[in-house]
Amino acid sequence: MRLRLNINGETREADGVWEGESLLYVLRERLGFPGSKNACEQGECGSCSVYLDGVLVCSCLVLAGQAEGREVVTVEGIAEGEELHPVQRAFVEAGGVQCGFCTPGLIVATHDLLGRNPDPTDAEIREALAGNLCRCTGYEKILDAVRLAAERMS
Amino acid sequence: MMIEQTEPATPTRERPDAPVTTPGKVGEHTERADGVPKVKGEFEYSSDLWMDGMLWGATLRSPHPHANIWSIDTAEAEEMPGVQAVLTHEDVPGRKVYGMEVPDQPVLAWERVRYQGEAVAIVAADHPETARRALEKISVQYEVLDPLTDPEEAMKEDAPRLHLSGNVLKRINILHGDVAEASASADVVVSGEYEVGMQDQAFLGPESGLAVPDGQGGVDLYISTQWLHLDRDQVADSLGLDPEQVRLTLSGVGGAFGGREDLSMQIHACLLALETGRPVKMAYNREESFFGHVHRHPAKMRYEHGATRDGELLYVKARLVFDGGAYASSSIAVCTNAATFACGPYEVPNARIESHMLYTNNPPCGAMRGFGAVQVCFAHEAQMDKLANELGMDPLELRIKNAVRPGIRFPFGQEVPPPAPVRVILERVGDMPLPEEEEVMGRDLRRLPGGVSNVTHGEGVRRGVGYAVGYKNIGFSAGFDDYSTARVTLSIEEGEPLVRIHTAAAEVGQGLITVEAQIARTELGVERVAVLQADTRVGSAGSTSASRQTYMTGAAVKQACEQVRARIFQKVREEYADEDLAIEDGDIVSGGESVVSLAELLGGEEIEETVEFHHRETEPLDERGQGNAHLQFAFAAHRAVVEVDTELGLVRVVEVATAQDVGKAMNPQALEGQIEGGIAQGLGLALLEEIQIKEGKIQNASFTDYLIPTILDMPSVRAEILELADPEAPYGLKGAGEPPTIASTPAIVAALRDATGRELARVPVKPEQIVGIAEKPPSEPPQPGSRGYSGIGHLDEREEH
């Protein structure tokens, strides 16, 4: 199967895609976007979060074929050129990153949250990020990072 | 003959330049060096590795926990298009078994499998799906045997032997004082039986790596692991190669927590790469990961504590039984650790501890954060609460009264070294203000047990508070020659001094490379520091475990820097000045005056020193379980506040407060991250996390069914960090990674007991225990029609037509 989709603003093509491949697999293994992570490949951890036509999805649950002709934004597309996006900067500064395996998914999910709700309460942050597992941080510094990013972006 | 490490004939992967950072000094806030690539998605984890022409490896695993293997037929799999190699035990050229302490685990099984998920054959193919399908074409003839799944059964004389050496992997007895006499004079005696379920490290980055053949019979392996050199030696042994022919480079590690100490796919990927002559990548998925690494030992523990009327501990008797699973892993050390920590950080004049480690047909267990101290802490802290209750004493006061202090002896004979601020940390958590009581009725649902499931609006919700304290050895114990190696190079690049640090120590997310850079900045007064990728071109750093790397590799880096500094000062003395020398911001200063810049002094010269730092010797325990077994002890106390829906058994942890002595907060933010993250894993064990096993088979190998805390489960943490220097340690520091995971679990369960009045002798605590349906979770899932559940879901029976 041949696949054509827009990733982070550029058109990409992949040939010889097997029908059973997920969007996550095609991003990581065929198109050179390994930023989205594969901690469960079952829709349970959020480490593979990307935007699909502007909607936050777990790319491990999207068949590659479903993304045909659509727009995907991955963690690699969040930074504004060389400059880190404020969400990214806040995660580094607040200590929201340890091993970092959850980080790409959290960056995209936080970006999505603050896009919808620029000034979330703690309860709203927790609810929005409940689908993103992190095994290292205990989430406290992730909350700090989201609060810091929200403050800077407002 | 000593063979020089060869450079590969076919260059493998480019060695990326180590990023140059400008760290703060020791104790100062410093952003982690790998933070920016991680938030951009550019940081390369072992599962991201990719090379032109690479193949994918996959593993065939035994579906049975115990079986004889009569035959393995790979012919059909080999013929599949796209399949490049199918290997079995016959293809392992070197040692066919591996293991950290006891080499008892087959690289690929032959004759017998001893746990469900044991590796039997491996495949390399040009697509991961092809490799997986090829596994289905391998036909293995098994004779299924009854699994031996209960350690108590395994102990019996007539139990089937799982290994030639028998089923007892290790037994430790600690005999201290005279328990018989002490028990005769005790005013109060409490006893209990406690149980800890099997916890999983559940690191998010699955086991993975890339093996690249070098065209000369050797191999390069890019891998996420905790100890490169131990991996290398085991891989080389099984490949039948010299260690120098096997080069390991650390790839990005997505968490570890003990679960990467044992080998997973390392030997397999190398075998496939050498067989096919092509790079081979292996990456487990989540389900396979549950079978691909060892877990925390489940434990059953029987305790008896005796005390005087006014709460002075007289004796402790304990019998600990650990399920080691099918292979040894690091179980011997866990058995020793548990025995030595069985009484908790208390002055116990008389003790009799038995610690048993058994082989069974359950999944192998080994290292996980807390390493034997976690299980016993759950039990001894439950006992302390029981005793306090019996005495009518405040639980905190009872603990403070019996807290160890420097100069007395632990039950295993070692003198308690200073500082041992157990009393202080208990007082601190006791003094911290409690989170404000908040009216339950009418509260935002998200701050009630059960959250937006909308199961209570406050009815039946009760608050509880609980305390616990625990401790842990730092560094390797019991006579092990524990060391780390660091190479430090100072040179002038682009007119500015630059320090390069090269070690084999695994950064697994904890922030070690940042601390290494801070140490160099502190010792050498140079702003720019680069930490090279860890690999086996430099000597061993030992494992990233036992909370030891900041201490051990930190000390090695510090000493190497000191030697570099000494050589610089020697040069300065020869040519410039010799009084009161220091390096400040790249300048040599004498008596406060700048005499020469490093750039001028060194010119094109490089100064390099390599240091192997060994810690003080420790001793194995003698036959009475006595000895100076441990290097350093780290203590942490916790207070948990919970709210429990006593009707449904749902829990909201409101807050966990902690006081921990770290000796020196090397990087305060990273330290807080260790404390918060460690508490989250302790909360997981208290409430959520257990690998459920039925007749040797894992029932919940997914994140759907094995639950780790989410951001909704984890409360805020109030931490008080004490910096009481250990005079023996670099900068006075104490290992900090494990203590947060130890007493947080019992503190949460103590709070649950406080809220419910129930015994709760097993973790993880399930709702049915909290509401009192069962002291243990049911072994069978409830069936419609079974007792207590019959009405659920039958509208007619509930008369809700």
Ligand code: FES
């Ligand atoms: S990898 Fe997609 S949700 Fe876990």
Ligand code: FES
């Ligand atoms: S930082 Fe390791 S999983 Fe979140």
